[in-house]
Amino acid sequence: MLKGFRGQLFDFADNDSTDNTVAKHRYYADGLLLVEAGKVVAAGDYGALASQAANAEIMDYGTCLIMPGFVDAHVHSVQTKAIASYGKELLDWLESYVFPAETLFEQPEYARIHTRFFLEQLLKNGTTTAAVFSSVHAAAAEALFEEALKLNMCIIGGNTWMDRNAPEELCQSAESSYELSEQLIEKYHNYQRLHFAVTPRYAITSSPDSLQLAAQLFASRHDLYLQTHISENLKEIETVHHHYPNHHNYLDVYDNFGLLSSRTLLGHGIHLTEKELKRVADSKTKVVHCPSSNLFLGSGLLGFYRMQRHGIELAMGSDVGAGTSFSMLQTLQDAYKVSALKGEPLSAMDAFYAITLGGAKALQLDALIGNFDKGKEADFVVIDLSKDELIDYRTRDTSLEELLFALMTLGDDRVIKATYLMGERWTYYD
Numbered sequence: 001m002l003k004g005f006r007g008q009l010f011d012f013a014d015n016d017s018t019d020n021t022v023a024k025h026r027y028y029a030d031g032l033l034l035v036e037a038g039k040v041v042a043a044g045d046y047g048a049l050a051s052q053a054a055n056a057e058i059m060d061y062g063t064c065l066i067m068p069g070f071v072d073a074h075v076h077s078v079q080t081k082a083i084a085s086y087g088k089e090l091l092d093w094l095e096s097y098v099f100p101a102e103t104l105f106e107q108p109e110y111a112r113i114h115t116r117f118f119l120e121q122l123l124k125n126g127t128t129t130a131a132v133f134s135s136v137h138a139a140a141a142e143a144l145f146e147e148a149l150k151l152n153m154c155i156i157g158g159n160t161w162m163d164r165n166a167p168e169e170l171c172q173s174a175e176s177s178y179e180l181s182e183q184l185i186e187k188y189h190n191y192q193r194l195h196f197a198v199t200p201r202y203a204i205t206s207s208p209d210s211l212q213l214a215a216q217l218f219a220s221r222h223d224l225y226l227q228t229h230i231s232e233n234l235k236e237i238e239t240v241h242h243h244y245p246n247h248h249n250y251l252d253v254y255d256n257f258g259l260l261s262s263r264t265l266l267g268h269g270i271h272l273t274e275k276e277l278k279r280v281a282d283s284k285t286k287v288v289h290c291p292s293s294n295l296f297l298g299s300g301l302l303g304f305y306r307m308q309r310h311g312i313e314l315a316m317g318s319d320v321g322a323g324t325s326f327s328m329l330q331t332l333q334d335a336y337k338v339s340a341l342k343g344e345p346l347s348a349m350d351a352f353y354a355i356t357l358g359g360a361k362a363l364q365l366d367a368l369i370g371n372f373d374k375g376k377e378a379d380f381v382v383i384d385l386s387k388d389e390l391i392d393y394r395t396r397d398t399s400l401e402e403l404l405f406a407l408m409t410l411g412d413d414r415v416i417k418a419t420y421l422m423g424e425r426w427t428y429y430d
């Protein structure tokens with residue numbers, strides 16, 4: 001059945017360029033998105049598409065803004081309970097709050113309930129695609145894939161590998177992490193909308209043997225992802241040097257094991273040096289900017305445009321539990337504040353590109369999602385600016401650019417009227 005969604009339509013055109021600055025937006029004040037069997041059939045001006053839409057069932061969203069679903073490229077499904085935990089920097093915060101929270105995910109029923117809550121928080125905030133770290137446990141990773149499957153969400157995920165420098169109950173041998181990953185790949189990778197990422201947490205909790213095995217698994221298929229953390233915090237970097245004294249720098253640890261590639265997602269990267277950034281760019285490795293988390297843990301300020309000048313593809317991550325909101329709008333607000341402190345304010349267009357088509361490109365998923373090109377999977381959000389009186393007041397009679405900037409500065413889940421996955425509206429009760 002052909003379905004139509006009418007409203008203000010906004011997305012970015014795919015121009016086959018990795019240069020974010022030339023991304024072109026498309027906007028129709030009275031637009032129509034046509035969807036059939038979960039895929040985009042057409043998107044454009046309502047009047048121009050009227051004849052094509054003659055037999056469609058039309059949902060009229062009036063003046064609401066319809067845009068592609070948001071991409072959260074770095075988030076933890078097992079840390080929701082640790083969100084808003086007081087007073088620590090990265091390494092102490094992990095010890096005090098995160099590791100205890102992750103330990104509970106050994107239990108399948110606990111893992112299922114809390115993962116479901118996590119995924120629904122993403123959807124409530126308009127996030128339709130996410131790259132997710134779970135815990136070391138089979139139950140946590142299985143819950144992530146099974147619940148995402150039920151919701152029909154596009155998820156990249158994997159079991160987190162840790163074999164040292166973490167509580168005993170959270171350490172698993174590299175061999176058993178490898179085996180678990182293999183089983184999960186067999187069962188879930190490329191099944192429906194699921195993708196597998198080899199997920200060593202970071203160099204501190206991975207022994208050389210563990211990184212070696214992770215690299216071996218990553219190289220075993222061309223279509224896997226690899227996600228990890230890097231250069232988030234200065235003490236973390238010092239500790240990595242202590243554990244890997246023979247490597248030139250933090251990036252070199254991952255590089256040496258063969259973990260850098262166009263399918264590698266490095267969370268944070270705040271303190272990467274010029275030399276490291278050059279190597280990130282040369283290897284086509286992606287960086288995921290997590291500004292909310294970076295501010296909350298006092299980790300530092302990443303230069304968005306510094307990355308761009310190096311030609312590095314950037315995506316955005318909420319990084320909950322260190323991030324303080326599941327909302328990618330709030331994440332953009334923090335990205336703006338960080339960029340302002342760096343003296344190069346982030347534009348609204350670059351910001352929204354990063355959480356839609358740019359995010360999809362960084363995750364190598366732009367053939368499937370990210371904008372309203374014909375044939376793409378119809379994941380989208382409906383934004384009602386009138387839901388909040390201040391946002392309504394601020395965005396009336398403004399330019400599109402001003403409207404988007406006010407939306408990312410003032411908006412959050414309150415303005416998300418509906419979230420659609422492959423043309424179907426998500427509700428809590430499915």
Ligand SMILES: [Zn+2]
Pocket residue numbers: 074075076229267319
């Ligand atoms: Zn993280």
